[in-house]
Amino acid sequence: MKFTRRDALKGLGGIPLMGAVWWAGAANTVAEKKERSAILEQLNIQPSLPSAVPGIGGNPIRIGIIGFGIRGEQLCRALGFATNEWKEEMRLAAEEDPKHTALADFEAQDKLNVQLAGICDIFDYQANKALNSFNTPDNKMERFRTFQEMNRSGKVDAVVIATPDHWHAPMAIDALENNIHVYLEKPMTHTVEETYRLREAARNSKAVFQLGHQHRQTLSFQTAKDIIQKGTIGHVSLIQTNTNRNDDNGAWMYDIHPDASPQTIDWDMFLGSAPKVPFNKNHFFRWRKWWSYGSGLSGDLLSHDYDRLNCVLNMGIPDSVMASGGIYTHRDGRNVPDVLQVNMEYPNFNTGSSQPKGKEKGMTFVYSATLGNGFNRPTILMGHDGTLELGNQLTIWPDGGSTRYTDMIEAKKMNPGVPIYQYNPGASTPDGVASATSQYFADKGLMWTYINGARVDSTFLHMREWLSSARNGGKVSCGIQEGFEEAISSHMAGLSYKLGRRIEWDSEQEQLKPIEGIDFDEALLASM
Amino acid sequence: MVAIRNEKCLVNSMVLLRLFIGWHFLYEGIIKLYNPDWTSYGYLASAQGPFRPFFIWMTNDSMIGMADWGNKIALVFVGLTLLLGIFEKWGAIVGALLLALYYLAHPSFPWVDQLNVEGSYWFVNKNLIELVACVVIYQMPTSRYFGLQRIFSKKEVMTHTK
Incomplete structure (x- = not known):
């Protein structure tokens, strides 16, 4: 028997096919990888690592x-x-x-x-x-x-x-x-x-x-800080943060314990500086629903969102605040609003610009809240060059009108509909978060952070930092200055809601600009 | 039992089926081989149905590396054997086993959540069909007709005749 041409063709015919498939697979994968790494290299975002704190030595x-x-x-x-x-x-x-x-x-x-x-x-x-x-x-x-x-x-x-x-x-x-x-x-x-x-x-x-x-302590927020500082999304003109809850627990309708009575509760101590009212279990367990003891959406939940952003941007107290809202979904005797919209103005704030100097300046921080709907509206930072979604994960989309990414978008290397960066430190950890309210906090990155892929309670890290600083010295992440800014900003929102007026901050004098005939604290505590 | 009207046409069709399946496996394998970030973690961790615990077990730290490499090597092996036409029966067996694993990790049972699937399936899905095609390839090898095996078998015959 002899090898014929036919034998060679039929015997070796698979080899060029193999070569073609191999080449196509390798070339496509490598090219895609190259394009990704070119974008990532240009963005040069450094995912944050947890900061080490010295241990707590000596006596407990x-x-x-x-x-x-x-x-x-x-x-x-x-x-x-x-x-x-x-x-x-x-x-x-x-x-x-x-x-x-x-x-x-x-x-x-x-x-x-x-x-x-x-x-x-x-x-x-x-x-x-x-x-x-x-x-x-x-x-x-x-x-x-x-x-x-x-x-x-x-x-x-x-x-x-x-x-x-x-x-x-x-x-x-x-x-x-x-x-x-x-x-x-x-x-x-x-x-x-x-x-x-x-x-x-x-x-x-x-x-x-x-x-x-x-x-x-959440690592994604520290990474977000790096993203903003590097001008990845350009000048941020609008921030949108939200509270979306639709359950009793989320609306502060906590359980009333059967043992509660004037004999088991020191009622006068509970009231403290609050107006004297007879013993009331509803007030005791669900105190967040009244201005006398709580601070409503502005102090209770806006404060979270405000500080989340203040931690990323360090924008401080707004020049002015306007708020409106009402009690629209839980008319159960509460006097704090359950729907609230707050606009905080920062006319002089700037996160860096990819356009001619002086063209961009100023930012509005919008907080929009309802306790009557649980649809998840994410926190969005809207910049001239891109959009950043902020939570326990981070996602960045390039903007179609971006100056910084014009070439990349024209060359089809970037697409406004496709994220250019995603940070998900907990990608390999399946989550089991129990209630609707805890899911709300978890999505916002308020409950957990991820260290080397493992889920860590951020409250643990925050308390550890505090204790370490108490024993060894060193700065805490949310000290009195950060607290001062959080408190004043929240109070401005609460006051604007209650007074139906614009509340302004005098940063030179470090005080609220007075409004004639109005005692701010009286207004803040009033039951409306 | 079966009357084949045109045996040559059947053999040619079988060759085509073998090449396409080999093509598919090789491409899948190469894509994964050249992407260092690829991992089967997501596919395994989201497994559904009666064998879920087994697939979840494969995602643990000591197993996942083996699962990833095993999958890549097996994909390329099946692809090479079927495309080149050599050891095709082994390729068909390994291919059928791989597809059985893919099917069992995300079976198209109506009571099981269908995750990341394109199309609509009721028990039978594309993995299952490709699996059966691998079984057919095992039954009707064609590498002596088209493939390296043709050259080797000729050689054998030639050495015997010497």
């Missing part, structure tokens, strides 16, 4: 808890202390749904060198709940009747304050005056006047003050 830091409600319990978990009831509940939840990792996450969290030494809660049930779980041979915990008593007992080095808003400043000031470190929940204050007093107390104290905006 003795912490007093003031307020052991929903948030107080969460803060204790961030410190490494979970109630037996919670652990049991989470164990059952994990049994039912293996994706529910709250207990596993809690157990995997690094241990902090702290002792929960004191508890102040004016509701006996809550104080006893803390004692039952935390007062153990390894962790001696004592109940104090008042925060003043605890601050002066010599038994605590630091306090964590998670009380209704009208108690924030008085408690923080008292602790700082006694040189006790303070971790305070947001919003920092309840009135304009006490914002200045708290700032003064923090400046004069040897103790470290940290405001509880834990998202300052």
Whole structure:
């Protein structure tokens, strides 16, 4: 037998096909990769790494808890202390749904060198709940009747304050005056006047003050800072942030505990500076719904969004604020609005420009909120060269009219509909977040951050930073200056809503521009 | 049982089927081979149906590297054997096994969520059809007609005749 030409053709015919397919696959992949890396190289965005904080050496830091409600319990978990009831509940939840990792996450969290030494809660049930779980041979915990008593007992080095808003400043000031470190929940204050007093107390104290905006630890926000500084999206003229919630918990309709009574709750202590009213369980558990104790959407949720952006842009207090809204979805006796639109003006703010000097200046920050619809409207920073969606993930789209990317867009290397950058540090971690409200916080990057792909509670990082700074010195991410800006901006929004007027800030004098015949704090506290 | 009207046409069609399937596998394999960021993690982690736990297990840190490389090597192997026409029976078996895994990870069962699929399927989907095509290739090898095997087998015959 002999090889014929036919044999050669039919025997080797597959080889050129193989070559063609191999070449096409390799060339396409490599070309695509090259194009991506050319864009990424040009953008030169550096994903942030977590900043290392020195450990807490020596004796454990003795912490007093003031307020052991929903948030107080969460803060204790961030410190490494979970109630037996919670652990049991989470164990059952994990049994039912293996994706529910709250207990596993809690157990995997690094241990902090702290002792929960004191508890102040004016509701006996809550104080006893803390004692039952935390007062153990390894962790001696004592109940104090008042925060003043605890601050002066010599038994605590630091306090964590998670009380209704009208108690924030008085408690923080008292602790700082006694040189006790303070971790305070947001919003920092309840009135304009006490914002200045708290700032003064923090400046004069040897103790470290940290405001509880834990998202300052979120890595995606630190990366966003780099994106803005590099001019990736050009001059930002509009920021849009939103609150979209449509559930009872999200509208502050918390459960009323069956043990609540005038015998188990120190009602006068709860009221504090608030108008005297008879014992009212609704007020006690759902205090966020009234201006006397809470701060409505402007203090409660706008403060989060404001600080998220202030952390990225460092834009400070707006020159002026206009707000409007109403109680449109929960007419249940509350007097804080449940639909609110706030426009904050920054006429002199600039994030850098790709156009002729002087053409671009100024920015509006829009906060739009409803407690009657849960459709997820993301946080968007709108720049001349691109759009940045900000959350736990970051996405950047180039803008069709961009100056910076004109060539790339014309050469079809960029397409306004296709993101040029995506940052998803938790891509390989499937999430299991329990409720609608916690999903709301998680999407915004307010609950978690990701370190080397692992999910970490950002509150834990925020508290760790505070404690490390208390023991070793060093700056905290959300200190009194950041808190001052958050409080004033939130109060401006609240005031504008209540007065139906533009509220202006005098940055030279560092005060609100007076309006004749109006006492701002009286207006802020009024029940409308 | 089967009356074949035109055997030559059938053989040619079988060659074409073999080449196209080989083409498809090789291209998929090469794309993954040249992209260092490619991983089967997403496909496995989002697995549905009765074998979900098995595929989830494959996503753990010690397994995922093997799963990725195993998939790439297997894809290229199937592609080369079917395109070049050599060891095509092995290629067909490996191809059928791979497709069975792809199908089981995201089966087209009506009670299972259909993730990342184009088209509409009820039990039978394209993976399953390609799997059966691999079985047919196994039954009707054509590499002695078109492929390297033709040269090797001739050589064998030639050495025997010497």
